[in-house]
Amino acid sequence: MKEECLPKPNRGQLAWQDMEMGMFLHFGINTFHDQEWGEGTDSPSTFDPTDLDARQWVHMAKAGGFKYVVLTAKHHDGFCLWPTKTTDYSVKYSPWKDGKGDVVRECADACREEGIGFGIYLSPWDRHEPCYDNKDLYDDFYCDQLTELLTGYGPLVEIWFDGAGSEGREYDWARIMNLINKYQPNAMIFNMGAPTIRWVGNEDGLAPYPCWNTAQAARQSIFTDENTKWLQNTPRWVPAECDVPIRRGQWFWHPNAEHNLRSLDELMDIYYRSVGHGAGLLLNVSPDARGLIPDADAKRLIEFGIEIRRRFNDPIxxxxxxxxxxxxxxxxxxxxxxxxxxxxxxxxxxxxxxxxxxxxxxxxxxxxxxxxxxxxxxxxxxxxxxxxxxxxxxxxxxxxxxxxxxxxxxxx
Incomplete structure (x- = not known):
């Protein structure tokens, strides 16, 4: 292959790949109902963290060596962690801070204070919104939500589009991408639309080896015919991100489940098989019903950061x-x-x-x-x-x- 024909990353992709590790934060109304996938029927009155501290989340991310954070601004249940104008299913209608709170704002501000990149997860699938079954109305609704997040919370390093629940559904990706290009042109786009980052193909945090960075290799290795329609719009260079929860099988916090916390050896094995295979690692850590990362999880994050530094900060x-x-x-x-x-x-x-x-x-x-x-x-x-x-x-x-x-x- 001639040198000039080789796929190459853009400037944003280069910066993103150098960050290597991000922290995923799954937090929302599910946190208060001991569940992973809410149906969009839980009352906003149940969202009421007693001691929410986004600075603690981001401080733990930094201690663990993570360079960016991705927050679930809206999961599949449709509950919004910011006071959106699009729906009454949000923190504005909860008792937390008398309806005057904004989790997205607090997390974004904490990231800026710590020098950590900030990203958002906005589920396309919405199990609460009545207009979801009307494609045109929901496209307007979703783009309004996205615009609020793109314009209200400063620079975003990553926008995370989860494909779960959207099988067979066509969203207005051209319009969505135009909004991102207009308001957050430097943000990386995960998984759907015209992605600049691809899903690695599992939720175990493990990249295959070899894990090539080209779109053609991605098609051949993990994507099915159903996905290739939108992959045709990807750049030729599309690195992989490996998402995995720090508690086995649990993206949201669940009470009395510390036994599912991964050991330090497990986390290091994931590190070797994600970052060590040239991919990015997105490790999910879930704040509890207080709005804090649990002590055991926080301790494990600190241990993880210390061990990575011990092994690789001082080359011979x-x-x-x-x-x-x-x-x-x-x-x-x-x-x-x-x-x-x-x-x-x-x-x-x-x-x-x-x-x-x-x-x-x-x-x-x-x-x-x-x-x-x-x-x-x-x-x-x-x-x-x-x-x-x-x-x-x-x-x-x-x-x-x-x-x-x-x-x-x-x-x-």
């Missing part, structure tokens, strides 16, 4: 370069068991096959190998002692450009 050695062989000479022999390799994806995803070798005396031994590198590849291998590592590119679509090759000793 690093280099960068161009070409089919990259040598990394150490000042002295050292033990290592991990490598991080990154392409400069601003120029496209070029590498198709590689191997990593360590010098042992006069010989070279294979310590890892793979196909895709893309934004990032984390390789774990048997501990080896050496003073010379080389990365050899075996196949590529164009001259390889290595942004980073770093070595680590994790299991000391």
């Amino acid at each position: 050695a690093s280099t960068a370069g161009c070409g089919y062989k990259i040598d990394l000479h150490l000042k002295s022999s050292a033990y290592m068991d991990h490598a991080i390799i990154m392409e400069d994806i601003a120029y496209g995803e070029r590498i198709l096959k590689y191997k990593l070798e360590a010098k042992q005396g006069d010989d070279w031994i294979l310590i890892s190998e793979g196909s895709a590198i893309g934004h990032k590849k984390i390789d774990k291998f048997k501990k080896v002692e050496t003073d010379h590592i080389r990365l050899i590119i075996l196949e590529a679509d164009a001259d390889p450009i290595i942004r980073e090759l770093s070595l680590y000793l994790v299991d000391k």
